[in-house]
Amino acid sequence: MTADFVLLDTVDLTYRAGEGQDTLALKGATLAIGKGEFAAIVGPSGCGKSTVLKLVSGLLKANRGRVEVGGHTVEGPVKIVGMAFQNPTMLPWLTAIDNVLVPLKIVQPYRSRFKRQRAEYEERARALFKTVGLAGFEKRHPWQLSGGMQQRASLCRALIHEPELLLLDEPFGALDAFTREDLWATLQTLCMTRRPTVILVTHDLREAAYLADRIFVMSARPGRVLATHEVRFPRPRTLDMTFSEEFVALNHALRNEISDAREEVAA
Amino acid sequence: MMRKSALRRALPWLVIVGMFLVWEALCRLFKVPEFVLPLPTQIFAVLFNRWDALLPHATQTLMTTLVGFVGGVILGTLIGIAIGSSRLVYDAMYPLLVGFYSIPKVAVVPILVVWFGSGTVPAVITSLVICIFPVVVNVATGLATTEPELEDVLRALGASKRDILWGVGIPRSMPYLFASLKIAITLAFVGTVISETVAANRGIGNMMIIASSNIDVPLVFAGLFILAFMGIALYAAFALLEERMTGWAMRKSEFVS
Numbered sequence: 001m002t003a004d005f006v007l008l009d010t011v012d013l014t015y016r017a018g019e020g021q022d023t024l025a026l027k028g029a030t031l032a033i034g035k036g037e038f039a040a041i042v043g044p045s046g047c048g049k050s051t052v053l054k055l056v057s058g059l060l061k062a063n064r065g066r067v068e069v070g071g072h073t074v075e076g077p078v079k080i081v082g083m084a085f086q087n088p089t090m091l092p093w094l095t096a097i098d099n100v101l102v103p104l105k106i107v108q109p110y111r112s113r114f115k116r117q118r119a120e121y122e123e124r125a126r127a128l129f130k131t132v133g134l135a136g137f138e139k140r141h142p143w144q145l146s147g148g149m150q151q152r153a154s155l156c157r158a159l160i161h162e163p164e165l166l167l168l169d170e171p172f173g174a175l176d177a178f179t180r181e182d183l184w185a186t187l188q189t190l191c192m193t194r195r196p197t198v199i200l201v202t203h204d205l206r207e208a209a210y211l212a213d214r215i216f217v218m219s220a221r222p223g224r225v226l227a228t229h230e231v232r233f234p235r236p237r238t239l240d241m242t243f244s245e246e247f248v249a250l251n252h253a254l255r256n257e258i259s260d261a262r263e264e265v266a267a
Numbered sequence: 268m269m270r271k272s273a274l275r276r277a278l279p280w281l282v283i284v285g286m287f288l289v290w291e292a293l294c295r296l297f298k299v300p301e302f303v304l305p306l307p308t309q310i311f312a313v314l315f316n317r318w319d320a321l322l323p324h325a326t327q328t329l330m331t332t333l334v335g336f337v338g339g340v341i342l343g344t345l346i347g348i349a350i351g352s353s354r355l356v357y358d359a360m361y362p363l364l365v366g367f368y369s370i371p372k373v374a375v376v377p378i379l380v381v382w383f384g385s386g387t388v389p390a391v392i393t394s395l396v397i398c399i400f401p402v403v404v405n406v407a408t409g410l411a412t413t414e415p416e417l418e419d420v421l422r423a424l425g426a427s428k429r430d431i432l433w434g435v436g437i438p439r440s441m442p443y444l445f446a447s448l449k450i451a452i453t454l455a456f457v458g459t460v461i462s463e464t465v466a467a468n469r470g471i472g473n474m475m476i477i478a479s480s481n482i483d484v485p486l487v488f489a490g491l492f493i494l495a496f497m498g499i500a501l502y503a504a505f506a507l508l509e510e511r512m513t514g515w516a517m518r519k520s521e522f523v524s
Contacts (some may be wrong), residue, residue, distance in 0.1 A: 057423050058423075058425075059419055059422060059423055076425070077422055077423050077424065077425040077426075078295050079424060079425040081423060081424070081425075083423045085416065085419065085420070087416060089414075089416045089417055089419070089420050091417060091420070091434075092516070093437070093438045093439075093441070093513075093516075094514045102420065102421070102424075104426050104436070105434070106421060106424045106425070106426045106430055106434070107424050107425065142517055143426065143515070157420075161424075248318055
C-alpha cells in the first residue's frame, strides 16, 4: 500500500450542545486510506460515520487526535475535496446546472477562469448530467426535481472540479433500488477513469462491497473502527457478481459485525 | 395557480370602488357636512380641478420619500448584514436599535430642524430613519436563519467568509429583504409627511396642514388620496419586483412533471 492519503489517528470528537448534553460521537477512531483507494465506512446508525467525513473535509475539528489528508494536518476545509452530503443541499435560488457549477466559482484555478470559460464548464456539467441520467433537467430549479434527481445533481456537484478526494455521505440513500444500481456502475466507471480517493459512508452493505476496495466497520457510538475488510473482487465489477457466493459471504460477515456492534450497546 | 381568473384580478378594484360608493351613499343619506367628511366625488373634483397646484406637492413628497427610502434601504441592508453575520454585533447592537426605533419619529423632527433647518433635508432623514428598522430586522433574520447545511456546501470547498456571504447568505436573505421593502416604502411616506407637516413649505404634508387650517377639508382628503395612491403604486411595484427576483421562495405547488 502506498503512503496513507487520508489518516485518522485516535480521534475523539464531541458535539457540544450545552451543559450536560454533549454527545461523544467518536472515541479513538483510527483509519488509514491509501491514495486512489475506494474506502467504504459502514456501521450502525448514529455511530459517527458522517462525522468522520466532516473531520476529513475540515468542516469539523477533532477534540483529540490527528486528521491528515495528503500528508498535511487538516486545519480547515481544503479545495481538493468534493463532498456530497446526506441531504442534497441544493441552493434553491440556482438552477440545477448553476448548482453544479458552484465549486468552479469557488475553487482555484477554475475560479479566476470562470467568466472566460463558462461555456466550456457548462459543457462539462452537461456531460456529467448525462452520465447520471439528468440530461434535460439542467435549467430546472431544485424544487422542481425529485429527491433522487437532487441527489444525482449533488453527486455531479461533488465531481465537477475533479477533486482528488471524494467524500460521499449516503449519496444514494433516497434512490430506488434500480437507479441506485445504475449509479453504482456510473460511479465505478468515473472512479476507474479518474482514480480519486473516495470515502463512501453508507448503510447499504451490498453497495459497500460492490464499490469499495476496503470496508471499515464502525462500532456504535462513540464510534471507532472495529474491523477492516479488503475487497478483492476484480474491476469492473458487475451486478451479477453481487450474487456470487463470495460476495454474499462478505455481506454476511459485515452484517454480523454490525449487529454485534448494536447488541453491545443494548447489553 | 398558474391562471388567475378575471374576477380575482378585478376584485381589489371592485372593493375600492365599492368602498367609495358606500361612502358616497352614507354621506348623502345622513347629510354629513363637507367640513366633517367630504363626498368622494367632491374629493375627486378637487383632485381634477386643482391638479396643477397639487402636482408640485406630490412630486416633492414622492422624491423626498424615494431618496429617504433608498438611503434607508442601503443603510438598513448594511447594518442588517453586519448584525446578521455576527452574533457579537447582533448582541451588541440590537438593544440600541430597538431603543432607537421606539422613539416616535415626530419627536425627532424638531431636532432635525435645529440641525438642518426646515425643508427637504429633515423630511428625507425622517423617512430614511423610519424605514431602516424593518430592513435591518429582516436582513439580519434572513442571514441568521440561513441553514448551516447550505453554508457547508461552500465551506467544504474552502470558501472564504465573504464567498459564503455572497454565495449563500445574501441570496438566501433576499426574500426577507424584499418583504421588508414593501413595509419600508409605506413607512417612508409616513416619515416624509410627518416631517412636512411639522417643518416644510412644500409637499403634501405641508399642503394638508395649510388646507386644514383653512378648513378646506376636501383638499385635505385630496392629499390623503394622493398619498394612498402613491403608496399603493410603489407597494405594487415592489411586490412585482419581489416576485421576479425571489420567485424561488414564493413557489406554489407547481411541480413540473
